[in-house]
Amino acid sequence: MKLLKxxxxxxxxxxxxxxxxxxxxxxxxxxxxLNENYTLxxxxxxxxxxxxxxxxxxxxxxxxxxxxxxDILYGKQNIINLYRNFFDKIKRKNAKIEIDFRVAVRQLxxxxxxxxxxxxxxxxxxKESGEPISEFAGKFVTVAKRTAExxxxxxxxxxxxxxxxxxxxxxxxxxxxxxxQFIQQATEQAQ
Numbered sequence: 001m002k003l004l005k006x007x008x009x010x011x012x013x014x015x016x017x018x019x020x021x022x023x024x025x026x027x028x029x030x031x032x033x034l035n036e037n038y039t040l041x042x043x044x045x046x047x048x049x050x051x052x053x054x055x056x057x058x059x060x061x062x063x064x065x066x067x068x069x070x071d072i073l074y075g076k077q078n079i080i081n082l083y084r085n086f087f088d089k090i091k092r093k094n095a096k097i098e099i100d101f102r103v104a105v106r107q108l109x110x111x112x113x114x115x116x117x118x119x120x121x122x123x124x125x126x127k128e129s130g131e132p133i134s135e136f137a138g139k140f141v142t143v144a145k146r147t148a149e150x151x152x153x154x155x156x157x158x159x160x161x162x163x164x165x166x167x168x169x170x171x172x173x174x175x176x177x178x179x180x181q182f183i184q185q186a187t188e189q190a191q
Contacts, residue, residue: 027108028175033152034113034144035177038101042179045099045121048087053080057154058145064158066138079157094126100179101140102170111146118167119159120179137164 037056044052054076063073063082073079090097098121105116119140125131143156172178 030108030113030146030152031106031175034106034108034115035103035175037144037152037154038103038177038179042098042100045097048091048097050080050084050087053083055151055153057157058147061154062156064156066160094128096124098122098124102167102178103173103176104170106173106176113144113152115142115144115176116140117177118162118170120164120167135164136161137167138162139166 040052040056043049057076057079059076060074061076061079063079065073073082099119101117101119103115103117105114107114117140118137120135120137122133122135124133138159138161140159141156142154142158144152145155146152170178
């Protein structure tokens with residue numbers, strides 16, 4: 001037993017050394033960092049805070065919109081400008097917007113991650129409008145790259161529209177982002 005303790009200590013030190021080496025990928029830590037981008041996006045939308053996007057998107061990011069009348073956007077600043085215009089419209093209407101995501105597939109390698117999943121957006125119009133809350137959903141693909149500092153930033157962001165039921169039916173996967181803020185409303189469940 002006395003010999004076993006030093007061997008265990010050596011193994012623990014060896015594992016700690018390997019885990020701290022450049023290039024080593026701690027999958028749980030990587031999943032946590034990737035998931036945090038979705039949390040930040042949701043908070044940014046809810047607070048109409050454009051600054052959140054600065055940390056999430058890489059400088060040379062590409063955004064492919066779901067709409068047919070929009071061109072591909074190149075560069076973080078162009079993506080930020082797109083969201084700034086969108087957030088400004090929401091503010092002018094005294095409205096709120098919420099978004100959440102459910103990752104269905106994650107392909108993770110040392111320096112790149114591809115997430116595929118569903119998103120749901122709820123639009124809360126200003127009270128003075130008298131309009132009801134509305135929602136729309138879609139599918140997304142994001143490709144994130146690990147920076148030299150070890151952070152994950154979105155390099156490619158693409159989305160399409162889909163039925164909200166796909167978001168609601170998505171199954172949680174271990175360690176992948178699975179938004180829980182939206183519960184299917186009773187009127188939607190009856191349809």
